[in-house]
Amino acid sequence: MGRRTKDESAQTRETILDAAEIEMQARGVSQTSLNRIAQRAQVTRGAIYWHFADKRALLEAMVARTHLPLRDLRQCLSQHIPGNEPLWLLREVMRHGLERLGNDPRHRRVCHIVMHRCEVTDEGHPADALMRAMFEDAREVIMSLCNEIKQLGLLHSQLSARDASDMVMAFVAGHYECVLRHPETHVADRDWGPLVDAALRGLMNDPTQAMLTRAPAAEIQEPEPADH
Amino acid sequence: MGRRTKDESAQTRETILDAAEIEMQARGVSQTSLNRIAQRAQVTRGAIYWHFADKRALLEAMVARTHLPLRDLRQCLSQHIPGNEPLWLLREVMRHGLERLGNDPRHRRVCHIVMHRCEVTDEGHPADALMRAMFEDAREVIMSLCNEIKQLGLLHSQLSARDASDMVMAFVAGHYECVLRHPETHVADRDWGPLVDAALRGLMNDPTQAMLTRAPAAEIQEPEPADH
DNA sequence: GTATACATACATTCGCGTATGTATGTTCGA
DNA sequence: TCGAACATACATACGCGAATGTATGTATAC
Known part of the structure; x- marks a missing residue:
């Protein structure tokens, strides 16, 4: 088989990446x-x-195909949340992070590969790099939101902004872990709202509790993943 | 080198396992x-x-050396907790699970290997088997505790016992994930009490909140890992 | 015509499993 | 009690398959 057209070539490339996703998810990298x-x-x-x-x-x-910086998500969300309250922003960030597990199969597959089908070893490994990039990106956004929340006096007295950030990161990471590693018992396609609220409830002080009981539930459209 | 004595042989075996732990943690399985x-x-x-x-x-x-069934922990704990309140039991189970990360280097290394340095592929793989065994074991204990808590009417009205169990599992798994994957930013040797309390606070209803503010903090000794 | 988009063929490496060698501990009969 | 016979605890050597990377062939788009 000789030379093919440019479009066909690009298609071949995508086909290879798709195949790699499926095989690596099944057998490990x-x-x-x-x-x-x-x-x-x-x-x-x-x-x-x-x-x-x-x-x-x-x-x-492969991982570059699905990497969506959380900063973009925050940008997008902050334009749709009325009043830009950091607590609601945080809530939506958490929900969207979890819901992407259910409605974005590619993201799910790549995360699965990077988290559980790949031995992270030396520095600079693409899987490790992606994990750290996503993690740092998320941590930066969440940490800044937690700082704002702390400033507003909403945080529980026993908790620092750093504590709250750690809790939120662990919350999301933990559910990713459960859903991806034990899909037979933990399904991603569910309503994450009550769980997100429960997590946030524990972080806030008493007067904030009332706020969290009524749901703002603004409908928000996903930002398109930037391909470059 | 010819035949060595029984004790020396057993020592060699341990040395090999130690070496395997270190190498596999550094380079992947x-x-x-x-x-x-x-x-x-x-x-x-x-x-x-x-x-x-x-x-x-x-x-x-390697993994058999450090596997401590959570059932044993619960057994041990339930003998030391006054009144056997399920909420305090749950709290102590969570705390001990996290604290083991800080004070049991071998457990930490093996968990690190099994979670991040091993490609889980076919069924029956020892790493996968350990993960599932630990996970199922923990889930059983935590689920039963959550059921008791639900029975007592302590749980938040929006949450089922299953929801609470999922939250607790994700909480622990998430902090394991953070501590093991990002040790430079997430240190295991800390006071997990406030974070555990925050997690539980979100799961309980309002009248329960007061209970969680005062700490029982009974000193409990670790059960010995069963070697057989 | 020429660069492209592959397919084919080949060399090399590397790790695994096993077969075998060997020196020493252990046992047991005389 | 003592030494031969045997079992043990390794070390050494070899064969094998599999995967990688590269070099080269080739047909076609541009």
């Missing part, structure tokens, strides 16, 4: 040979080595 | 060859193959 990926994508290893330098670069491209 | 482990343990691959059938069995033995 190191246990998935480039040959297996090629077979599923109906190409040969030559095609893979044409589009990607090596396995590492392939993984890198 | 599949990236750690038996040769590397042998070198660190100052033996040859022959010694490893004498003590263990293969790499899988080695991993299995």
Whole structure:
């Protein structure tokens, strides 16, 4: 088979990435040979080595396809939340983070691979880099929101803004862990609202409780993932 | 080197397991060859193959060294908690689960390996088996405690016992995730009390809040891990 | 015609499993 | 009690498959 058109080439690239996602999710990154990926994508290893330098670069491209900076989400949300209250913003950030597990299969697959199907070893590994990038990105946004909340005096007296941030991060990370590792008992396609509220309730002081009982529930549209 | 005494042999076995822990934590399970482990343990691959059938069995033995069923912890705790209140029991279970991260280096290393340094693939894999065993074990204990708490009417009206159990599991799993994956920002050797209380506060109804503000803080001794 | 988009073929490496060698502890009969 | 026979606890050596990376072939789009 000789040279193909540009569009076909780009399509081949996507097909390879799709195949890599599926194979790596099933067998793990190191246990998935480039040959297996090629077979599923109906190409040969030559095609893979044409589009990607090596396995590492392939993984890198795979995770790059789905990386949506949380900063963008905050930007988007803050334009839709009335009054820009940090507590509601935080609440929506948490909900959207969890709901993406249920309605974005690609994000779910890539997170699954990066979290549980990949041995993180040396620095600079694409999976590790993605995890740290997402984590740091989320932590920055959440930490700033928690600081604002603390400033407003909404936080429980025993908790620092840092504590609250840690709790929120652990809350989301923990549910990601449960849903991805134990899908047979933990389903992602559920109403996360009550759980998010319960988590926040524990972080706030008593007078804030009333606020959290009534749900603002503004409908918000997802921002498009930036492809570059 | 010829035959060694029984005690020396057992010592060799432990040395190999120690070396495997360190190497696998540093480089990941599949990236750690038996040769590397042998070198660190100052033996040859022959010694490893004498003590263990293969790499899988080695991993299995490694995780078996640190597996402490949560049921035992509950047994132990329930004898020390005055009145056997399920809420305090739950609180202590959560605290001990998190504190073990700080004061049991071996548990910490093995959890790190099993959670982040191992590609879980086929069923029956020792790492996957351990994860599921620990998870199911913990879920059973926590679920029963949540049921008791629900029976007592302490739970928030919007939450089922199952919801509460999910929250507690995610809370612990999430902090494990944060501490093990991002040790530079999340330290395990801290006072988990306020965070545990915050998590529980969100799950309980208003009248229960007062109970959670005063700390029972009974000193409890760890149960010995059963070696068999 | 030429760069492209692959397929094919080949060399090399690497880790695993096993077969075998060997020196020493252990046991048991005389 | 003492030494031979056996079992043990490794070390060494070898064969194998599998995966990687690269070099080269080739047909087609531009």
